[in-house]
Amino acid sequence: xxxxxxxxxxxxxxxxxxxxxxxxxxxxxxxxxxxxxxxxxxxxxxxxxxxxxxxxxxxxxxxxxxxxxxxxxxxxxxxxxxxxxxxxxxxxxxxxxxxxxxxxxxxxxxxxxxxxxxxxxxxxxxxxxxxxxxxxxxxxxxxxxxxxxxxxxxxxxxxxxxxxxxx
Numbered sequence: 001x002x003x004x005x006x007x008x009x010x011x012x013x014x015x016x017x018x019x020x021x022x023x024x025x026x027x028x029x030x031x032x033x034x035x036x037x038x039x040x041x042x043x044x045x046x047x048x049x050x051x052x053x054x055x056x057x058x059x060x061x062x063x064x065x066x067x068x069x070x071x072x073x074x075x076x077x078x079x080x081x082x083x084x085x086x087x088x089x090x091x092x093x094x095x096x097x098x099x100x101x102x103x104x105x106x107x108x109x110x111x112x113x114x115x116x117x118x119x120x121x122x123x124x125x126x127x128x129x130x131x132x133x134x135x136x137x138x139x140x141x142x143x144x145x146x147x148x149x150x151x152x153x154x155x156x157x158x159x160x161x162x163x164x165x166x167x
Contacts, residue, residue: 007015020028057066 019031023031
């Protein structure tokens, strides 16, 4: 008897001693018998109620339907958990593929000299591109270059390092 309603053995002994002093030895016996009978009757009523409830559930078709519904609900819960795992795994794969695609697009936009060393050596010209015009030359000293066919091409802008906004 470790604990009874949060009352340990020392507290129970103290309560019995105080009850013995207050009630006297004659009334303690009567009170204990009354308390025992009342507890037994309450337990009997409780067991009868539970037994009757179980019988009603077993005998009625509603009880069977209720059990079937509970089993279906548990099966649906398992399926939902499996589906959630599949969706999570699929979205992780799609998210990773999208990140890789963004990195590829970013790297394809950058000039070759700004690519990371591992990507610039690995990149090669695809065979399906049209032939490139001859390299541009700066003939007139204006900062603009001319291609082999005589059209002026403005110089490409250079990258500017912008510090982070302090706000």
